[in-house]
Amino acid sequence: MDTLRVFIRWLETVDGVEQDLHTKVRSPDLSGEEKSRDVMLDKERADRALEYLRKYKYASRQHVVLTLLWHTMMRVGALHALDVGDFNEEEQSIEVVHRPEKDTSIKNAERGERHIGLSDEVCTVLVDWITDRRPDTTDEHGRHPLISSELGRVHRTTLRRDCYRYTRPCVFTDECPHDRKISDCDAAEHDHPYECPSSVSPHAFRRGALTHALNSEVPEKVLSDRANLSESVLDEFYDNRSKQERMEKRRKYLNHI
The missing domain is CATH 1.10.10 (Arc Repressor Mutant, subunit A)
Known part of the structure; x- marks a missing residue:
């Protein structure tokens, strides 16, 4: 509703709607609990997902994506915006940069730019990904995205799908906590992991x-x-x-x- 009110205020400036219409858009008065979503990945599940990827899909795109999200706490938009050159192996850090003119804006724009320190383990995974596993492609702006595919920079939807896919309990065990038959479960399929009640964004x-x-x-x-x-x-x-x-x-x- 806040966003809608801002949009209507802009419409007023171009005479698209009657003046002061935005004052009639009321945002609901929510409590702190109502405004806060409580879905989160606890450390035990994060460790299981990362251990699985470390063992069976080491230095894969999925391993890099989940490792960076957990260890750097960055938003998916920041992850999507990273280039290979933003990783500094010597300083063991990664730089988040706002580049809206090249289709990789980040939340809070320039105020969201920062350097993030990385551990030895995370740096090793990144080096192995860049050296051995990363598709050597560029995006439409000639940049070298850190998280790439054969087609260039990986879409944010793909990054989200990686998270949903490797937080499903059936990845680590043959039993489903939701009493579903894994062989018949749509969420067990590659393209529908978000349908699992236990998978997370x-x-x-x-x-x-x-x-x-x-x-x-x-x-x-x-x-x-x-x-x-x-x-x-x-x-x-x-x-x-x-x-x-x-x-x-x-x-x-x-x-x-």
């Missing part, structure tokens, strides 16, 4: 990774800079810790006062 990786980091006592300022979001947004929309867990974390800092 890229945003669930971001939410789960941030929650795990908070539980591991990583300072909120560090996470807000790394994931490109404010501390207030981090607290309201991404902190999935219970009230009891938050209390115990505070207790550790306040007991000596």
Whole structure:
């Protein structure tokens, strides 16, 4: 509704609608719980997915996609925007850059640009992908996308499908927690993984990774800079810790006062 109101306000400037029509567009008054989605990937499931890919599809596109989403906490738009040249092996970092003129804009535009430090393990996976597995193609702007296919830069839909596909429980076990027969399940097919109730989107990786980091006592300022979001947004929309867990974390800092 907020977006619609902005659009109608623009229509008013070109005389497309009657003046002040935007004032009649009311946004619902939602509580914090209603505004926050609680779907997230917990660390145990993330570890299982990454371990499976590490063992059976090492340095594949899917392995790189899930590894970067979990370890960097970046949005899928940022992942889609990365070029090979944005990865600095020597400094063990990756740079997120806003390039709207070349069809790879990122959320928050220039304010979303940042360098993200990478671990030894993540760097090794990226080097092996670039060296041995990455299709050496360019996009329509002559750029070398980090996540590429034989046709060029991989579409965001493909990145989402990778997440849905490798968070299905049937990938790791022959049993389905939803009492479905795997051989007859549409979600078990390559093109329909999102139909599995247990599969999750890229945003669930971001939410789960941030929650795990908070539980591991990583300072909120560090996470807000790394994931490109404010501390207030981090607290309201991404902190999935219970009230009891938050209390115990505070207790550790306040007991000596």
